[in-house]
Amino acid sequence: MATLKLRWDRFHSYTLWSWTAGSQHKTAEVVKRISATIHTARLGPRSEAPSEVVIIKLGRGEAAFEKLAREADIYTNELRHLQGTVVPKFYGFYKGKVDGIDLGCMILEYCSGLPIWDAREFNRQVMIASCKIHQAGLLHGDLMNGRHIIRMGMGVRIIDFSSAIHHTCTNGVPTLLGQNHSRERPGPTCCPELVNLERTYGIMTDAPTFFEASVAMAQFWRS
Ligand SMILES: [Zn+2]
Numbered sequence: 001m002a003t004l005k006l007r008w009d010r011f012h013s014y015t016l017w018s019w020t021a022g023s024q025h026k027t028a029e030v031v032k033r034i035s036a037t038i039h040t041a042r043l044g045p046r047s048e049a050p051s052e053v054v055i056i057k058l059g060r061g062e063a064a065f066e067k068l069a070r071e072a073d074i075y076t077n078e079l080r081h082l083q084g085t086v087v088p089k090f091y092g093f094y095k096g097k098v099d100g101i102d103l104g105c106m107i108l109e110y111c112s113g114l115p116i117w118d119a120r121e122f123n124r125q126v127m128i129a130s131c132k133i134h135q136a137g138l139l140h141g142d143l144m145n146g147r148h149i150i151r152m153g154m155g156v157r158i159i160d161f162s163s164a165i166h167h168t169c170t171n172g173v174p175t176l177l178g179q180n181h182s183r184e185r186p187g188p189t190c191c192p193e194l195v196n197l198e199r200t201y202g203i204m205t206d207a208p209t210f211f212e213a214s215v216a217m218a219q220f221w222r223s
Contacts (some may be wrong), residue, residue, distance in 0.1 A: 002027060004094040005106060006056075010147075014065050016094035016105055020076065020153065028056060028107065037064070043091065043107060054091060055111075057103060059104040064187065067162055068104040074161045078136045084109065086155050111159070113151025124199040125156045130197050133158060135170035139167035139193050169194070 007013040025046040032040045037058045044050030059068030072093035075083065083089045088126035089109035096103055122183050126149055133140060141163035142148055148160045169191050 002026070002092075002094075003046070004092070004105060004107075006030070006094075014096060014098050015102070016103065018092050018094045020093060023094075026050075026092070026107075028054070028105075030056070033117055041107075053110045055088070055108045057106045057108065059106075060098075060101060062102055065095070065102040065104040068106055069095070070105075071161050071164075072106050072191040074138065074164055075108075078138050078166075079133070079161070080127035082132055082136060086132050086156065086158055088152075088159060089160075109152075109158075111150050111156075111157045113155070115154055121221060122151075122156065126201040127197060129156050129158050130194060130201075134167065134169035134191060134194060137166055137168065138164045139169075139191075140164050141193075143193065146200075 002018045002020075003147045004018065004025075005013060006016055007027065011044040026043055027046050027048075027050050028041045028043045030039050030049050031053070034040065034055075039056050041054055041056045041057070041174050043052045043054045051153045054139045056143070057068065057071075059065040072090070075087070075090040076093075079087050079090075082190065088111055091107035096108075115172075129149075130140070130143065138161070140148070140158065140161065143158070148158060150157055150159060195210045
């Protein structure tokens with residue numbers, strides 16, 4: 001069992017607990033609000049002044065807590081091998097009660113990248129990252145508006161797995177199509193999320209429909 005001392009401001013601090021194997025005693029000091037549930041913080045071992053900038057994501061109340069616990073579970077299981085490459089590093093999930101209400105706190109790597117970057121390289125990395133997540137057995141579920149694709153150094157990180165579902169991807173590679181594809185049958189092996197991402201970030205960025213994207217993709221790979 002490990003504790004997290006969460007310093008909210010000069011007047012409020014809370015102690016939360018983690019029973020996850022390998023968790024360490026830590027202190028987190030909230031720095032800045034990003035949204036109601038997401039803040040930047042400084043993190044460090046309990047006995048030292050916290051210095052590492054991280055993201056903390058909070059779930060307050062039973063439903064929000066359960067949702068956050070599920071997301072933490074995804075980071076530590078399906079996404080464990082992708083931490084620090086295409087998803088943020090996961091630094092722990094701590095829980096407790098504040099004023100009798102459940103509070104969960106997930107700690108993640110703070111991600112920021114260069115503002116100017118080659119768009120084609122960005123798109124290529126988005127497609128590779130998305131495919132890796134599908135290969136890990138997850139459908140993200142909320143990638144199309146771009147809010148959950150962020151730059152990290154010269155790479156990308158995909159964040160927020162609160163809408164993710166388990167998914168056996170029929171073809172989690174950038175080509176998207178299987179051998180059974182034909183013009184009449186756009187391919188039983190198409191994965192809808194990857195095809196839609198391909199239309200936004202891939203080589204078929206101007207295909208107007210799922211069907212046309214599928215057909216155009218098949219023609220591209222046969223040519
Ligand atoms: Zn898929």
